[in-house]
Amino acid sequence: MAGVTAAGRRHRYVGPTELLTAVRPGAEGRVVGSAGDLSAWLAGQGTAEPAEPFTFVVGPEGLLRLAPRRSEHVACAGGADVLGAGEMGFGRAAGLWVVREVSNLSTGYCPHLDSWDAVARALDRAGIGRPAGFTHAVVFRRCVSCREINIVRESDFVCVFCGSDLPAAWNVAA
Ligand SMILES: [Zn+2]
Numbered sequence: 025m026a027g028v029t030a031a032g033r034r035h036r037y038v039g040p041t042e043l044l045t046a047v048r049p050g051a052e053g054r055v056v057g058s059a060g061d062l063s064a065w066l067a068g069q070g071t072a073e074p075a076e077p078f079t080f081v082v083g084p085e086g087l088l089r090l091a092p093r094r095s096e097h098v099a100c101a102g103g104a105d106v107l108g109a110g111e112m113g114f115g116r117a118a119g120l121w122v123v124r125e126v127s128n129l130s131t132g133y134c135p136h137l138d139s140w141d142a143v144a145r146a147l148d149r150a151g152i153g154r155p156a157g158f159t160h161a162v163v164f165r166r167c168v169s170c171r172e173i174n175i176v177r178e179s180d181f182v183c184v185f186c187g188s189d190l191p192a193a194w195n196v197a198a
């Protein structure tokens with residue numbers, strides 16, 4: 025059940041059912057609980073450039089999980105609810121790992137902008153540097169007329185599927 029707890033807002037998966045049913049147990053993203061975990065995981069990504077965004081989720085326990093870019097968020101999460109989801113890329117500053125780019129771009133979970141708090145906590149817990157907020161923030165709304173999920177562009181709160189006005193408040197899981 026989606027809802028807001030002390031840990032953050034739980035987002036349930038709202039994407040295509042076939043992606044959820046394709047999730048295999050044990051194939052979820054790697055938990056990154058420390059800068060050492062991140063170094064080890066990035067080293068295992070072969071020629072992947074650390075600055076190019078990877079798929080991430082923050083699980084219900086508040087831990088960051090990473091998966092190779094273009095992985096489905098629902099697979100990274102093992103089909104579970106998440107506190108946050110999106111994409112992030114990394115760089116080095118003063119010998120430490122830092123997040124250079126981070127977004128809430130996940131069409132599987134369509135995270136609320138307040139999911140940033142859970143993302144920030146997960147990164148702080150791991151000792152990975154971060155910006156003050158999403159470097160790319162995506163606004164998701166569900167159309168109350170046709171039920172399709174929209175990405176709102178340039179503050180144009182109109183459904184691209186049916187032309188109805190979109191609500192002012194996040195309502196994807198509602
Ligand atoms: Zn619509």
